[in-house]
Amino acid sequence: MSISTASRGQWGQRATDWGLFLWYVAAIVFLFGPIFAALVYSFNLGVVNKQTATITGWTLKWYPAAWNDLSLRRAVQTSLVLAFWSALISIIIGSALGYALVRHPSQIARKVLAGLTYVLLIVPETVIGVSLLLAYAVTRIPLGMATLVAGITPMAIAVVALIVRARVLTLDRRVEEAAADLGSSRLKTLWFIILPQIAPAVAAGGIMAYTFSFDNLVVSAFLTTPQVNTLPVYLYGSLQYGPSPAVYAAAAVVFVFTLLMLGIAALLYRLARRSGAAMTIA
Amino acid sequence: MSTLTSVPLDVIKPARGRLGAPSARLVDHLLAGIPTLWLALFFLAPLGFTVVFSFGRNIFGGVELAFTLDNYRTALSGFYGATFIRTIIFAASASALCLAVAYPVAYFIARHTSRHRVLAIVLILIPYFSSFLIRVMSLHMLMSRDGFAEAVLNVLNLHSGPLDVLDTQTAVFIGMVYAYLPIAIVPLYVVLDRIPRPLLEASRDLGASRLETFLFVTLPMSRPGIATAVLLTAVPMLGEMVIPKLLGGSRGVLMGQALSSQYLQSQNYPLGSAMAVLILLAIAVIVAGLARLTKGFAEVGQ
Structure with missing residues (x-):
């Protein structure tokens, strides 16, 4: 390779590198733009209590306004209760699934479970939502909190299962075999050997399931009733007739809340990996 | 290390399998069975209803189960x-x-x-x-x-x-x-x-x-x-x-x-x-x- 083509190549490389960097920055700006805008609009005065695209002045009044909006507050409460039960159920069932996906002795069973999880992830939420609505209508089960929780859990279970599965894959199988050889029953091994090792992953998965359930709109939209109305469904409904800026204040609080929860989840997951590393060294 | 330990473990395996098998198998079946049951109830069954209903007929105030491709x-x-x-x-x-x-x-x-x-x-x-x-x-x-x-x-x-x-x-x-x-x-x-x-x-x-x-x-x-x-x-x-x-x-x-x-x-x-x-x-x-x-x-x- 001659010197001239080498330097031309270097110039071309530097230009590509810069281009890639700028592309990344542009993507980040694009992704964060609307989130940032939601925060900004929550301080917008608006016109006659309606949100406007232009900033008409700054105010803090929408935060107390959102807090004092009773139906909004009820929706938040419903969402919190829904997310709690959904997270609890998916922690138990999702962890079992995540473990069985890796360690079930029968290969056929593992394949069936993997297929089920896979299908769960690729069926659009709209289809899941209408199917559940139809199933409840046919079986004449009245809609309520329980039906909503049951409807949300399959997807939340998949979320927990995938995170737990990833952790179980890294576990040293010989530790379980050693426990069994020393006379520990399967249940005891699960409780005293496996669970402590996967606990942080379970917790991280639980928080992910919690935020997922809290934020879920599509499936909830089919299963909520005037009595049991979640926050996303309430916000979605309020958009149809021009939202008040209080909606943006609520959205801003939800955003910060979600970010906090995910921060905790990420921290737990990191801790899990570190303690996992310590364990294999020890 | 792995080659050293894997040999004795393989020797012990059959004995352990005989001793702990039934209860261990039960635990395994529960771990796989509970999620399967839950997902079958709240995910697969509803999808099944959808498939069945897609061949049904819409009549006033309800659905008549049939086998029609009209929908x-x-x-x-x-x-x-x-x-x-x-x-x-x-x-x-x-x-x-x-x-x-x-x-x-x-x-x-x-x-x-x-x-x-x-x-x-x-x-x-x-x-x-x-x-x-x-x-x-x-x-x-x-x-x-x-x-x-x-x-x-x-x-x-x-x-x-x-x-x-x-x-x-x-x-x-x-x-x-x-x-x-x-x-x-x-x-x-x-x-x-x-x-x-x-x-x-x-x-x-x-x-x-x-x-x-x-x-x-x-x-x-x-x-x-x-x-x-x-x-x-x-x-x-x-x-x-x-x-x-x-x-x-x-x-x-x-x-x-x-x-x-x-x-x-x-x-x-x-x-x-x-x-x-x-x-x-x-x-x-x-x-x-x-x-x-x-x-x-x-x-x-x-």
């Missing part, structure tokens, strides 16, 4: 048929654009970040995990008349006067790309990161230019990531109902919305079920296509 005929003709086709074209093109935008981003993270890599990924993930509705809601605000997008385009001289992008299919398109961009970046990053560096160096040493290395080594080796990204974007787009409703108004109706209104407004469950089954069939076709694309690699979605 499919309705769902594939006229307005609904056009909507179905448009939805497929939309999902395909929006997913393609998503990938085109995502690929350089993923490439940048995989090849050009080292110390700040975690930060670079977290910045992509935060928007994805923050509320979907809030993001679409603000996007609506930004794209509306007198909004921020209008101001920027006017300043840059790319557009003059009021911006009427809302309630058009363009707005739906932008919204789809926006909403699904992060989830397209992640799987692409994962595969790009896993391509062994020595392979790229070998390609360079054997005389390939950077472009050639990219086209003949990197791109083919990132096929599983491309397949996963298509799966994670195109599939939910096929059922998407919120973005078309909020950004597209009456002109951007897609299948997900047409389907949901059969349940929430017209109460025509059989027709809605047929639409749902058609969406599932379209997804099955996509999955089969992607399986071909990744032949020889680990399974899609890993």
Whole structure:
């Protein structure tokens, strides 16, 4: 390779590198733009209590306004209760699934479970939502909190299962075999050997399931009733007739809340990996 | 160490299997059985109802179970048929654009970040995990008349006067790309990161230019990531109902919305079920296509 083509190549490389960097920055700006805008609009005065695209002045009044909006507050409460039960159920069932996906002795069973999880992830939420609505209508089960929780859990279970599965894959199988050889029953091994090792992953998965359930709109939209109305469904409904800026204040609080929860989840997951590393060294 | 311990363990195994087998097997069956039962009840059974109902007949005040293809005929003709086709074209093109935008981003993270890599990924993930509705809601605000997008385009001289992008299919398109961009970046990053560096160096040493290395080594080796990204974007787009409703108004109706209104407004469950089954069939076709694309690699979605 001659010197001239080498330097031309270097110039071309530097230009590509810069281009890639700028592309990344542009993507980040694009992704964060609307989130940032939601925060900004929550301080917008608006016109006659309606949100406007232009900033008409700054105010803090929408935060107390959102807090004092009773139906909004009820929706938040419903969402919190829904997310709690959904997270609890998916922690138990999702962890079992995540473990069985890796360690079930029968290969056929593992394949069936993997297929089920896979299908769960690729069926659009709209289809899941209408199917559940139809199933409840046919079986004449009245809609309520329980039906909503049951409807949300399959997807939340998949979320927990995938995170737990990833952790179980890294576990040293010989530790379980050693426990069994020393006379520990399967249940005891699960409780005293496996669970402590996967606990942080379970917790991280639980928080992910919690935020997922809290934020879920599509499936909830089919299963909520005037009595049991979640926050996303309430916000979605309020958009149809021009939202008040209080909606943006609520959205801003939800955003910060979600970010906090995910921060905790990420921290737990990191801790899990570190303690996992310590364990294999020890 | 592993060779030393594996020998005695193998010797002990049969004995342990005989002693702890029944209860251990029970635990294993419970661990697999409980999730299966739960998912069968609240996921598979409802889908089954949908499939059965899609062949039923809508009669006044209820549904008559039958075996008719009328619902499919309705769902594939006229307005609904056009909507179905448009939805497929939309999902395909929006997913393609998503990938085109995502690929350089993923490439940048995989090849050009080292110390700040975690930060670079977290910045992509935060928007994805923050509320979907809030993001679409603000996007609506930004794209509306007198909004921020209008101001920027006017300043840059790319557009003059009021911006009427809302309630058009363009707005739906932008919204789809926006909403699904992060989830397209992640799987692409994962595969790009896993391509062994020595392979790229070998390609360079054997005389390939950077472009050639990219086209003949990197791109083919990132096929599983491309397949996963298509799966994670195109599939939910096929059922998407919120973005078309909020950004597209009456002109951007897609299948997900047409389907949901059969349940929430017209109460025509059989027709809605047929639409749902058609969406599932379209997804099955996509999955089969992607399986071909990744032949020889680990399974899609890993």
